[in-house]
Amino acid sequence: MASDRPPPNELGARLFAAARQEVPAADVRQRTLAAMIGTVQARGQRRRGRWQVAAPLLLAAAGVALCLARRPPAPAQSEIAREPVAAHPSTTPSAAVSSEREAPEPLPSHRRPPAPSPTLRSSGPRAAPSLSEELTALDRARGALERGQPTAALAELDAYQRAGGRRLVEEAEVLRIEALARAGEDSAARALARRFLATHPGSPLVDRVRSFLGSGAPQPTTRP
Amino acid sequence: MASERRHYPGVRHSSRSLEVPEAAYATATPALERRAAAMVADHFDFIWRLLRRTGLGPTDADDAAQQVFMTAAQKIARIAPGSERTFLYGTALHVAANARRRNRRREAEAPVPETYPVAGEGPEARAELGRAWALLDELLLQLPAELGRVLVLAEVEQIEVKEIAAMEGIPVGTAASRLRRARERFQMLLAELGSRHPFRGTDGE
Numbered sequence: 001m002a003s004d005r006p007p008p009n010e011l012g013a014r015l016f017a018a019a020r021q022e023v024p025a026a027d028v029r030q031r032t033l034a035a036m037i038g039t040v041q042a043r044g045q046r047r048r049g050r051w052q053v054a055a056p057l058l059l060a061a062a063g064v065a066l067c068l069a070r071r072p073p074a075p076a077q078s079e080i081a082r083e084p085v086a087a088h089p090s091t092t093p094s095a096a097v098s099s100e101r102e103a104p105e106p107l108p109s110h111r112r113p114p115a116p117s118p119t120l121r122s123s124g125p126r127a128a129p130s131l132s133e134e135l136t137a138l139d140r141a142r143g144a145l146e147r148g149q150p151t152a153a154l155a156e157l158d159a160y161q162r163a164g165g166r167r168l169v170e171e172a173e174v175l176r177i178e179a180l181a182r183a184g185e186d187s188a189a190r191a192l193a194r195r196f197l198a199t200h201p202g203s204p205l206v207d208r209v210r211s212f213l214g215s216g217a218p219q220p221t222t223r224p
Numbered sequence: 225m226a227s228e229r230r231h232y233p234g235v236r237h238s239s240r241s242l243e244v245p246e247a248a249y250a251t252a253t254p255a256l257e258r259r260a261a262a263m264v265a266d267h268f269d270f271i272w273r274l275l276r277r278t279g280l281g282p283t284d285a286d287d288a289a290q291q292v293f294m295t296a297a298q299k300i301a302r303i304a305p306g307s308e309r310t311f312l313y314g315t316a317l318h319v320a321a322n323a324r325r326r327n328r329r330r331e332a333e334a335p336v337p338e339t340y341p342v343a344g345e346g347p348e349a350r351a352e353l354g355r356a357w358a359l360l361d362e363l364l365l366q367l368p369a370e371l372g373r374v375l376v377l378a379e380v381e382q383i384e385v386k387e388i389a390a391m392e393g394i395p396v397g398t399a400a401s402r403l404r405r406a407r408e409r410f411q412m413l414l415a416e417l418g419s420r421h422p423f424r425g426t427d428g429e
Contacts, residue, residue, distance in 0.1 A: 012414050033264040043253075
């Protein structure tokens with residue numbers, strides 16, 4: 001046996017050559033590529049949706065959201081059909097959760113939101129969130145609002161802020177104004193709206209915020 | 225000692241950034257898809273083998289490689305053209321470190337699989353290759369991590385020192401001296417093996 005032993009140089013070369021011969025199964029490569037393409041496409045569509053087609057829609061939705069913050073939802077509105085803000089009348093009275101923003105929202109179990117995705121809040125020390133993570137975070141906040149859970153929305157917006165979200169701060173602030181108003185915290189909502197106008201005078205969302213402020217004291221949202 | 229080797233501090237990802245404007249991202253999607261396809265075609269085997277040599281079993285290497293490339297897909301617009309391999313390499317080292325931490329116990333208990341995907345090889349040759357890979361991993365474990373990495377890049381992947389330096393984020397001179405030391409120590413380890421080796425020895429079998 002010992003006589004078969006290659007000298008170290010040759011043995012090393014053969015070990016390295018053996019390592020070069022190892023390849024992954026072809027289906028792993030294909031699965032990976034398919035998953036990558038899916039990710040790239042999904043991101044592209046999200047961008048297209050957010051920034052090309054739906055940029056005006058986003059503004060309209062913010063306006064609708066602000067209007068809805070001040071009155072009971074009217075599900076038949078066409079804007080609501082496009083951006084289903086509060087399309088489902090909540091079974092949770094907002095007033096019940098208006099005072100304790102940080103507390104877990106007392107939801108009936110069948111209306112509990114899906115577990116938050118880990119993208120923005122799970123991993124401790126990490127780099128600033130990517131744009132897609134920021135979009136996801138605001139989607140979650142918007143989703144909470146749509147489900148009639150302003151406190152959950154505020155928690156999502158707090159998480160967004162803590163995670164260092166910075167690209168969509170204006171959208172986040174408008175969502176926060178809406179969430180505060182829906183949670184019955186009108187004075188806080190109005191104060192934030194005024195601060196928004198002062199700090200983002202050039203924002204495309206200014207008109208919506210201004211009309212929110214100018215349209216009289218919003219009523220706390222009371223759901224049927 | 226294994227755990228010492230298994231961490232990869234100081235590995236730099238590509239710092240160059242090629243931001244795609246948000247509005248342009250959607251129209252850039254087909255080009256990004258082509259880039260993704262090219263990354264898989266050019267680098268998947270390399271990354272998978274690299275993950276294997278960091279001590280992951282084939283199945284864990286599958287998962288880890290997918291994770292590496294999914295990370296690349298998420299950041300694809302910000303990976304500078306030409307730095308794909310460096311990006312994937314740095315990502316793979318992090319992913320590998322995490323995967324090993326997660327799987328350490330399971331890996332230790334797992335037998336060396338006999339069914340490696342080697343095209344066109346019979347069972348004897350496969351078994352021989354399996355033993356060779358296991359021995360190589362065993363020897364690499366005895367090298368300091370930074371030496372093991374440059375040795376694998378140079379000897380298995382046959383990447384030039386200049387490129388290794390770029391991938392590791394170190395000066396070329398440092399990479400060259402690390403490679404020299406790695407080869408010396410690897411030869412010493414081989415010499416200490418005695419009669420243990422995975423090959424049958426004769427060429428005419």
